[in-house]
Structure formats: structure tokens, C-alpha cells
Amino acid sequence: MRVLIVKTSSMGDVLHTLPALTDAQQAIPGIKFDWVVEEGFAQIPSWHAAVERVIPVAIRRWRKAWFSAPIKAERKAFREALQAENYDAVIDAQGLVKSAALVTRLAHGVKHGLDWQTAREPLASLFYNRKHHIAKQQHAVERTRELFAKSLGYSKPQTQGDYAIAQHFLTNLPTDAGEYAVFLHATTRDDKHWPEEHWRELIGLLADSGIRIKLPWG
Numbered sequence: 001m002r003v004l005i006v007k008t009s010s011m012g013d014v015l016h017t018l019p020a021l022t023d024a025q026q027a028i029p030g031i032k033f034d035w036v037v038e039e040g041f042a043q044i045p046s047w048h049a050a051v052e053r054v055i056p057v058a059i060r061r062w063r064k065a066w067f068s069a070p071i072k073a074e075r076k077a078f079r080e081a082l083q084a085e086n087y088d089a090v091i092d093a094q095g096l097v098k099s100a101a102l103v104t105r106l107a108h109g110v111k112h113g114l115d116w117q118t119a120r121e122p123l124a125s126l127f128y129n130r131k132h133h134i135a136k137q138q139h140a141v142e143r144t145r146e147l148f149a150k151s152l153g154y155s156k157p158q159t160q161g162d163y164a165i166a167q168h169f170l171t172n173l174p175t176d177a178g179e180y181a182v183f184l185h186a187t188t189r190d191d192k193h194w195p196e197e198h199w200r201e202l203i204g205l206l207a208d209s210g211i212r213i214k215l216p217w218g
Helices: 011-027 069-082 097-102 122-127 140-152 166-170 196-209
Strands: 002-006 032-038 051-057 089-092 111-114 130-132 180-182 212-214
Touching: 002 011, 011 032, 011 140, 051 069, 089 140, 097 122, 111 122, 111 140, 130 140, 196 212
Parallel strands: 002 032, 002 089, 032 051, 089 111, 111 130, 180 212
Antiparallel strands: none
């Protein structure tokens, strides 16, 4: 069985999709996934053993010059890569009109996604052949696990989700592994900001333990 995943962004949401792949892999032996993801996050899906092909998309960059000749050529190449396979199922885990219209709509296969009541953008559900009601009062990981289970016809495991990517990192540990913590502090949404006093408290706790702190930026 071959399935296309449409989950283009953001980094955290892409990571939150991984446990659903592990569930499907355990329920359906031999299942393989292709994954459409924003080019900046294209490395993440490749960490999971069930992912066979990553198809990068660059909607964020393309929209700045949508009709320029170079971008039109990139869009054409993306469409050809997307339509090179006939999928047993296409699962749109993004739930946005943008991804549904520009990606899911073009793919070959039965299209699954969230229904009108539970999609982040209800209009996105109009692009799906099979619409699934997934309660919103759940963590994103559990919602995605349930969406995959309903789309592919198995019962969602009651166990904690398994990202199944630890081995990828254990074989490539840096020499100072365990000696520092990385604070992923950046977000574009106000409702995701962690209060500054909480960061200060956490910094104090780590400083007392001797663990160094690294802050990504850019």
C-alpha cells in the first residue's frame, strides 16, 4: 500500500505527524509513504523508516513571485513529481485551503481529510473524497493519529505515540551530547508564545545543573 501525506508545515506540526506513520506501519505491514512538505522541513520526514519519497514544495517562496518564469518552471516540476504515482490514499493532514487546493487537489488517489466541522479551515474539506470527523479537543498528535486510522481503516492504538526516529539520531550523536539544551523559542503565532518569566525560571534551573543553553536564530 502506498499513501501520500500532505503536511507541508510548520516544523512542529510536521514532527507531530510522525507517530501516525508508526501506527500505520504496525497496522499495515509493508505500507510506504510519500510526503509533500515545505522545502525548509524536507529533512524531517526522511527520518522515519516508512517514508520512501519526500516531495518538497515551496509555496511560501513561490507566492512572492507566483507567475515569474523560474517559479512557473518549479511549479510544473513539482506537479509532475506529485502526479508520477497513483496512490491508494492521499491524506491531507494540513486542513488548510492553500494546501488542499495547491497540493491535495492535484494528487492521484482517494483524498482523505478533516470534515467541515473539524478542519482548521472548513472550505478545505470540499477538496476531499472522504471526510472524517476528528474531535478538536485533543492534542495535535492524537488528532493526526486518529485521522490516519480512519483514513486507512484500522483502530488507533491506545498506547503513547511513537515518533520512531530515535535511532536516526543515536547513530549520529555529537561529541557533547547531553551537555546542552536547545531552546526552541521562536514562533509566528502570539498564542504559542511561552511567558518570558517561564523561560527565566527554566534558565535558572539549567544553570544550576551545569547544562549549557543554545538558542537558534535566523
